[in-house]
Amino acid sequence: xxxxxxxxxxxxxxxxxxAEDKGRQAILIxxxxxxxxxxxxxxxxxxxxxxxxxxxxxxxxxxADNEFNVPVYVHRLDAELLRNPELxxxxxxxxxxxxxxxxxxxxxNEMIESAGLSLRVLHTPGHTPGGMCLVLTKPDDTIxxxxxxxxxxxxxxxxxxxxxxxxxVKSIRDKLFSLDDAVRVYPGHGPFSTIGEEKRENPYxxxx
Numbered sequence: 001x002x003x004x005x006x007x008x009x010x011x012x013x014x015x016x017x018x019a020e021d022k023g024r025q026a027i028l029i030x031x032x033x034x035x036x037x038x039x040x041x042x043x044x045x046x047x048x049x050x051x052x053x054x055x056x057x058x059x060x061x062x063x064a065d066n067e068f069n070v071p072v073y074v075h076r077l078d079a080e081l082l083r084n085p086e087l088x089x090x091x092x093x094x095x096x097x098x099x100x101x102x103x104x105x106x107x108x109n110e111m112i113e114s115a116g117l118s119l120r121v122l123h124t125p126g127h128t129p130g131g132m133c134l135v136l137t138k139p140d141d142t143i144x145x146x147x148x149x150x151x152x153x154x155x156x157x158x159x160x161x162x163x164x165x166x167x168x169v170k171s172i173r174d175k176l177f178s179l180d181d182a183v184r185v186y187p188g189h190g191p192f193s194t195i196g197e198e199k200r201e202n203p204y205x206x207x208x
Contacts, residue, residue, distance in 0.1 A: 001117075001139055002026075004041050005186070009033030011060040014188055016145060017041050018136075020116035025050035027115050028068060029134065029145055030188060032060045035067035050115040052101070055147025055188060056128040057081025058160075059090040065099045073112055075123060076105040078130025089160070111137070122175045124149040126168020127156035133176060135183075144195070145186045150176055152185070152193040155204045172205055 004017040013032035019025065026047040031038055042049065049068045054061055057078035065072050065082070074082060081088040082099040090097035106112060108123035118138035124131050127148045134145040148156035150172050158165035176185075181196030198205060 002045055002047070003143075004045075006034070006037055006041060008037065009060050009063055012189060013060050014186065014190075015064075016186060017045075017047070018115075018117060019045065019047050020139070022046050024048075025115035027117060027119075028052045028070075030055055030061040030147070031064040031068065033063045035064040038064065038067075051112075053112060053119070053134060054078070054082070055133065055145065055149075056131040057088050058128065058148070059088045059093060059095075059097055061147070061188065062088060062099060063090075063097060065101055069101070071102040071104050072099055073104045073106055075121070075130030075132045076107055077123075077125070078128050078132075079103055079105050081128065081130070087161070106132075108132075113138075119145075124168070124171035124175050126158055126164050126166075126171050127160075129162050131156070131168075131171075135179065142182065143184050143186060144176065144179060146176065146188065148188040150185060150198060150202075150205075151187045151189060152191045153198070153202050154190075155202070156188075169205065177205075 002019040009032045016029040018027045023046040052072045054074045085096040119134040122133040136143040185193040
C-alpha cells in the first residue's frame with residue numbers, strides 16, 4: 001500500500017495520498033491546497049486520483065478539491081459547507097470558494113470503497129457538525145484518519161461557527177476510543193500518534 005503525507009496550504013494541513021500500489025488509482029484525503037505538489041506525488045507513483053474525501057468542510061481542507069476532476073465525499077451535515085463560502089470560512093481568508101465537483105454525501109458507519117481500498121466513516125461532530133474520521137479497513141485495519149477531531153495530545157477547535165467542544169470530546173471518546181489502542185492516528189494537522197497514546201497522554205481526553 002502507498003500512503004504519502006504532504007503538508008498543504010498556509011495552515012499546514014496533512015493531505016494524504018492513499019493507493020493500493022503503484023500505477024493504480026488513488027484516494028486523496030483533504031487536499032486543502034498546493035495541488036501541483038500533490039500531483040507530483042501522484043505522478044511519482046504513476047497514480048490517477050479516483051475520489052477525494054474531505055474529513056470536514058473548512059477551506060484549509062477543501063481548497064484544492066476543484067483541481068482534481070473526481071467526486072468529493074463528505075458527511076451529509078458538512079455538504080453545505082462545500083457550497084457556502086461563509087460556512088467553509090473562505091471569506092475569512094479573503095476569497096469566496098465553493099466546490100464545483102460532484103459532491104457525494106455519506107453517513108456514520110458507511111463504507112467508502114474505491115481504488116481497491118475501503119474506509120469506514122466515523123461521524124465525530126464537534127469541530128464541525130459533519131466532521132468525520134476514516135478507519136481504513138482494507139487492506140488492513142491499523143489506521144484512522146482523524147481530520148480535525150483528534151490531534152496528537154490535542155483536539156480540534158470548537159470556537160469556530162457551529163463548533164461544540166463537549167460534543168467533540170464525546171465523539172472522540174465514543175467513536176475513536178472504541179478502536180484498538182494500536183491503531184495509528186493520522187490527523188489533519190501535526191504529528192502522528194496512536195489511540196493508546198491519546199487515551200493515556202492527551203490532556204483533553206486522558207482516561208479517568
